[in-house]
Each structure stands twice: as C-alpha cells, then as structure tokens.
Amino acid sequence: MKTIIAMLLALAITFSSAFSFAKGNEAKNAPKAPQSFQVNIYKPTANALNLIVLKSKSDNIKITIKNEPGVVVLLKYTKGIESFKQKFDFSKMETGTYTIEVKKGNEVFAEEFVIN
Numbered sequence: 001m002k003t004i005i006a007m008l009l010a011l012a013i014t015f016s017s018a019f020s021f022a023k024g025n026e027a028k029n030a031p032k033a034p035q036s037f038q039v040n041i042y043k044p045t046a047n048a049l050n051l052i053v054l055k056s057k058s059d060n061i062k063i064t065i066k067n068e069p070g071v072v073v074l075l076k077y078t079k080g081i082e083s084f085k086q087k088f089d090f091s092k093m094e095t096g097t098y099t100i101e102v103k104k105g106n107e108v109f110a111e112e113f114v115i116n
Contacts, residue, residue, distance in 0.1 A: 034107035
C-alpha cells in the first residue's frame with residue numbers, strides 16, 4: 001500500500017511539471033491551495049482532462065465541474081479511498097471555459113480550463 005501511495009505521489013509530481021494551461025486560465029479569486037489533500041490536473045488533449053486527488057482514506061471529497069455561467073455539468077463524490085484518478089472526456093461538451101472545484105470541508109481547489 002505504501003508503495004502504491006509513493007508511486008502515485010511520484011506520478012503526481014511528474015504530472016504537475018507537465019501542466020500546460022493557456023495564459024489566464026487561473027481560477028478567478030482562487031482560494032489558497034488546500035493543505036489536507038493534493039490535486040493534480042492536466043489536459044492530454046483539447047477535449048479531455050485528467051484528475052488525480054491524493055487524500056486521507058477517511059476524507060470525503062466533492063468534485064464539481066461548472067460551465068462559464070456557473071451551471072454544474074458534473075458532480076462526483078469520493079469516499080473511503082486514498083486516491084482518486086479519473087479521465088474526463090468533454091468531446092460532447094460545448095466549447096468554452098469551465099471550472100473544476102475539488103472540495104473537502106472548507107478547503108477548496110479551483111482551476112479554470114478551456115474546452116476547444
């Protein structure tokens with residue numbers, strides 16, 4: 001189990017160095033980075049987003065993706081796992097700016113991304 005966590009952390013560090021978002025894609029008024037969990041996001045293609053969340057097994061995390069007007073287009077909860085990894089396919093979504101939020105209690109990670 002420790003090996004898996006170590007591998008995920010190494011993978012997360014690798015992904016974090018490969019992030020490439022267009023200028024101005026920082027979330028508006030983004031809160032301070034969360035202290036009790038780690039979030040890594042990268043876009044392998046123009047219409048996809050990979051998300052990795054590393055957290056304590058007991059932590060419940062809420063993942064929300066909103067479109068530009070603020071309408072929730074995806075809502076997901078994680079529970080009882082130490083890490084969460086998912087690839088989101090947005091090929092059927094409208095072109096535009098979206099915001100992903102990962103929330104645990106009062107801690108929030110938020111970042112904007114563009115679907116072409």
